[in-house]
Amino acid sequence: MAPKEDQNEIISKLIQGCIRGDRGSQKELYRRFYTLGMGICLRYANSKPDASSIMNEGFLKVFMHIKTYDFNRPFTAWISRIMTNTAIDYYRTNLRFSNNEDLHDHQYLPISIDAIHDKLNYQDLLLMIQSLSPSCRTVFNLYAIEGYSHEEIAGMLNISIGTSKSNLYKARAKLMEKLKAAEAEAKHGNTITGSISKDVDFND
Template structure:
């Protein structure tokens, strides 16, 4: 039986990066920046912080590109770097914690969502933003980024059961937020 090996379609660009080609770095940045920013934003819940995390992650990836062995896609490898950088950023800010309600004071967008599904997605996105950091991180890693609880436990340095319980609590809290009278009546 023949074994299949993974071949990353961007491996030629990665190889050029390894050889010190700055244009190849820019190509990789253009290919992955938007997706990696979204990952960072879902975890940090702060635009400026997500941008900083993105830059740090790319710098780290380019410094350590020799460590990429091609066993998975470059995007998967980079995503792990972004997730770790975002979590480290959250840990750094723990010392300066501000109640979530104070941080989330934002104006409602003036946009009118024509599609009911789009409105519901926006409502859930805003409810996720209201979750405390620990809940939001586990929920985002599990539901949105596709990590399993063993991987989340390893990333966060906790037990798998802690990851599972945080996820259950996050789901419960998310439902509470969505059913709050002021939030349930919320219209974008």
Template sequence: MNWSDEELIAGCKRKSAKHEEVFFKRYYGYVMGICLSYAKDRDLAQEIVNDSFLKFFSSIKSFEEFQSVKSWLRRITVNTAIDFYRKNKRFQDQLAIEDQVDIFHEVGALSSLAFEDLMRLIHQLPADHRLVFNLYEVEGYSHREIAEKMKITESSSRVYLARAKARLRDLVQFHLKEYAGR
């Protein structure tokens, strides 16, 4: 079906299974892309995708036509990822983070990394650090907003971000050395 977003939303508000299916297929890749930046692996990302669409369809009645579908769906997805993190926090393995070390790195280092390589490096961060990094650097939340969403202090948010960036610098540096050695 080649329905517009407005037609899809109207159909979803009527609980039309066909409209929901088309909406799901149209936005699956978009939502999965967001989830992959928050989840440890593809299976967890898929859980967050499913929960995000369930929340979207269950709250579709409150969607206003003047809103952007993508931004509303993104907000639901990010909040679902945060909820998933909080719900499963006690079961997650935490990596030991070494003391922060200043490392010289090339200005263009990130430009030589492929997107997949960068995502793989980000996924090596502990879950709480990865979540703060994504919320701050990708989504643009303030430390105050992150603290409220994650139920941590603002200073913890700042520390997690600093540690995430330091760890990423280490990982990028190692990756570049490994790449240069090939």
């Protein structure tokens, strides 16, 4: 009996098939990474239809540029970067940063996503993030979830570092407000998954 292929070998063969333009390989790669791609796009999108549009555009870029993929690097990281960049491109023309205050003299610690995720299920957290304005949502995702610095975000979005900080601050304030509301609902017996921790630190 032939040994079972591990996942890395399977993905490698699918990538090689995509490089050859094999439609079956493209379909299977899409199927395997659909959840990852949609999860990223939903964080940036206003709605699921928007997220689907972003994701499909992202997969088109994946198949167009898959010949440039370096097999020595994790494929998950490569495709995640493409999905994130596609989401940024999709919303860049709609982002409005001009009226935001520059916060050059303040530093804010990253929000503890793990701490929040422990208290909320994914859908609750996703809905809270989606409720943010496009500008605040984009900066929050890039800084708190993707791990980019304010300097990197400023370059990616063509904004000032202070504006990036301002949008992150506003995003945190809005999420804190929603978390407190969710905690109040939980105390009154309304349906929300888990209790909300009072100890989540959003600021220095």
